[in-house]
Amino acid sequence: MAERPDSRVGHGMAEPARIEACANQDCKAPFHSLGEGKLSVFAIHNPLLWGLPANVKQKALWLCGRCCQHMSVRLDPGLHQVRLIPKQVQPVPKQAQPRQAAKVA
Numbered sequence: 001m002a003e004r005p006d007s008r009v010g011h012g013m014a015e016p017a018r019i020e021a022c023a024n025q026d027c028k029a030p031f032h033s034l035g036e037g038k039l040s041v042f043a044i045h046n047p048l049l050w051g052l053p054a055n056v057k058q059k060a061l062w063l064c065g066r067c068c069q070h071m072s073v074r075l076d077p078g079l080h081q082v083r084l085i086p087k088q089v090q091p092v093p094k095q096a097q098p099r100q101a102a103k104v105a
């Protein structure tokens, strides 16, 4: 009933960001949908330096489902480059840790 006609999704007009492929240059898996992988959107103040049109105020980066499991994206504001940050392996919560660490030689 109260469905808004200005839903910003789809139809290719004024996309806030264009995503073509996985941000991992070694992967470049084609982007299919927001339902898979991980989308990160960063606010940018100098789009031209990022190779974007001057009216673009954000940069969206997408990692495919495989890459997002072991890395995340960040922007380097000094170099205007996309950085891929390997994710730290989650430390096992202490209470779930098996007690084999007590074995000291």
Ligand SMILES: [Zn+2]
Binding pocket: 022, 023, 024, 027, 028, 029, 063, 064, 065, 066, 067, 068
């Ligand atoms: Zn990927």
